[in-house]
Amino acid sequence: MKNRYRLMLAAGAALTAALVAVALWPTSGVQRESPVAAPPAVAEAAPPAPEPVPEPSAARERAEPVLASAESPVPAATVVPSQPGDVAPEPEVEGAPAQENDAIPEELPQTAQWRLEKTTHITTLLGRDVERLEREREEAEARGDERRSQQLQALIQRNRARLHELREQIQELSEAAKEESTAQ
DSSP: OOHHHHHHHHHHHHHHHHHHHHHHSOOOSSOOOOSSOOOOOTTSOOOOOOOOOOOOHHHHHOOSOOOOOTTSOOOOOOOOOOOTTOOOOOOOOTTOOOOOOOOOOOOOOOOHHHHHHHHHHHHHHHHHHHHHHHHHHHHHHHHTOHHHHHHHHHHHHHHHHHHHHHHHHHHHHHHHHHHHHHHO
16 A cells, blocks of 8 residues: 555544544533424423623723732742752853853864774775665565666666775875874
């Protein structure tokens, strides 16, 4: 089944579950009247007409917004007990001088030996990637997926070309590392 159909199936199931949940949700204490109501009893008196509600005059008189007063409860802050070794933060001071940042350490020199090790590591990873791509290509050919097989073959060719370049760099860097080690 394709992912699109799986998604549609899941959405349909979720919609159905929501509709069932709404239909079966418990109602409030007020009962609904059924569409076929029993005829009203003749002996009952008609309910009295509702009285008009007077407008509150206090709402019209107050034009200014109410500010929080000292009487209103202030939410309490969460207090965490301090542990041994904890240091309380310093209070902020207005007009304090700018804080000095730690100096950034200088970058270590990239020696030929360091570059050789990095290039060797990258070459190893790229070699593993080529092997993985070759396995995937063989699996695609076994499935009969020519398009994927061609895509993987193009990736393999690019990675092999890059591997060849990296191996040449490794030879150059190994010579430079030997010269560097003899110079020290």
